[in-house]
Amino acid sequence: MSAIKSKSLKKVLQYSKPYQKRFNWVIVWAILLSIFAAIRPYLLKQTVDDYLKNHDAEGLLYYIILMSLVLILEVSSQFYFTYWANWLGQDIIKDIRDKLFKHITSFKMKYFDTEPVGKLVTRTVSDIESIASIFSQGLFMIVSDILKMIVVLGIMLYMNWKLTLIVLLAMPILIYATNIFQKKMKVAFNEVRNQISNLNTFVQERLTGMKIVQLFNRETIEAEKFKEINQKHNKAWLKNILYNSIFFPIADIVSSLTLGAIVWYGGLDILSGNSATTFGDLFAYTMLISMLFNPLRQIADKFNVMQMGIIAAERVFEVLETDSQIQDKGTKDATQFKGNISFKDIRFSYIKGEEVLKGVNLNVRSGETIAIVGSTGAGKSTIINLLNRFYEIDSGTICVDEIDIKNYKLDSLRKQIAIVLQDVFLFADTIYNNITLYNSSITREDVLIAAKKIGVHNFIMSLPNGYDYNVKERGVMLSSGQRQLIAFLRAYVSNPSILILDEATSSVDSYSEELIQIATEKITKGRTSIVIAHRLATIIKADKIIVMDKGKIVESGSHNELLKLENGYYKNLYEAQFETKVI
Structure with missing residues (x-):
């Protein structure tokens, strides 16, 4: 001792x-x-x-x-x-x-x-x-x-x-x-x-x-x-x-x-x-x-x-002395992605011996919007965690623009990917600082232009002090829908090559959802986007819908194509939600 x-x-x-x-x-x-x-x-x-x-x-x-x-x-x-x-x-x-x-x-x-x-x-x-x-x-x-x-x-x-x-x-x-x-x-x-x-x-x-x-x-x-x-x-x-x-x-x-x-x-x-x-x-x-x-x-x-x-x-x-870092041995700068993404036979487990993803193969083309749906625990959010290299995969390869993401410098990789999460975290600071996160390359004019473009400027200006309104710890001064709108703007001003929306509209009011739908259309336009959603009505226009179950992709196709599958997983899920809505 x-x-x-x-x-x-x-x-x-x-x-x-x-x-x-x-x-x-x-x-x-x-x-x-x-x-x-x-x-x-x-x-x-x-x-x-x-x-x-x-x-x-x-x-x-x-x-x-x-x-x-x-x-x-x-x-x-x-x-x-x-x-x-x-x-x-x-x-x-x-x-x-x-x-x-x-x-x-x-x-x-x-x-x-x-x-x-x-x-x-x-x-x-x-x-x-x-x-x-x-x-x-x-x-x-x-x-x-x-x-x-x-x-x-x-x-x-x-x-x-x-x-x-x-x-x-x-x-x-x-x-x-x-x-x-x-x-x-x-x-x-x-x-x-x-x-x-x-x-x-x-x-x-x-x-x-x-x-x-x-x-x-x-x-x-x-x-x-x-x-x-x-x-x-x-x-x-x-x-x-x-x-x-x-x-x-x-x-x-x-x-x-x-x-x-x-x-x-x-x-x-x-x-x-x-x-x-x-x-x-x-x-x-x-x-x-x-x-x-x-x-x-x-x-x-x-x-x-x-x-x-x-x-x-x-x-x-x-x-x-805890060695828990993601190995950052990449040499390539990810200055701007075209946005082609491929998952090749990805296997991953949070706990050793308990696989969450079981040989997932997925291809996303540049500029394409894909949606991933499935029950809780199917592995949807795990896919975006691996794309950002928050966790290391057990086996397989993830490529962006045909280059293994491990070959990119970690900070440059993450700069090209923006995520809007379901549970938005805001710091005890002004709305402006929560949007820019003190990134000196983003000017106030950039924020104002972006806010007007995706339709959230009026909402922000309705608050006391506008962009200088302090949202307090974890953004408690705002509703969940308002926090989501701030998160959309934060993602948009970072000008990412790849955009990920993780359950971004799962717990918002109808008014905020309408604004979010407008914001979604604006920020996904012209860039590769991955949308994870429980509300299937929000992903009908996606170029491709990926259906996951128990760590595997069980169905893939457009909304109309998946509805044609007899006794299909997506079809049953959609009809169940639609009937609930009608009732």
């Missing part, structure tokens, strides 16, 4: 290389701080023994000024050490967070199918903040404390080795207690991190699904479940508090008893007339013991803070 911790710390320290000069200065300030802090008690000894005792007012003033100067230098060193250590830590976690977020955005969709969102939020936010504590409250503080202890011990030995021996006899007790405390706290901190992750995951999911919680009257049930998780989190922290409550009083007792032993032994030495111990020694040792024991007892707490940061780093590096 310690080897893993050491390895993780080394990985974190790798991120300090761009800031090596600042890293070195932090060490310099730590050394200066330990020296200036340890010098003050020695100057106090000199003041008492050489000037106060001898009533030397001029010498006393000189040493008071000297101690003040040393104090200023100590405070300055403390300021620069603390500021630079925190500055370094914040820049390092900024770099790690940037890298982590970029890494997460490159994951396959399969990763997000199995990993809770709350876990990734915890890794990206709170775990990375904990890594900063390695520098601000952990590693450098420990180095500074150890340096201070070494210098203090050296001065104590130089001043009076007998009194120092008493201190050294007490130190093993404190070191032993510190070691026990450190081990207990490591377990407690790890449990705290686990419970924080559980809390984040639970809250994230319930807030996202609040409509379901309230719709099914689960408020009380979910509150009880949260209470249970929160109780576990509370217990984890109480262990932490308990260990602190036990350790620090023990450390204070050891420190106080040692100081008492010093005063007792030193006092007897002075009373006996032995010149080995002076009043200055006793004054200095009251400060030196505190400077020696306080870092020693706090070093355990700082070790635990650092361990908490390292544990958090392990979690972050676990995600960073």
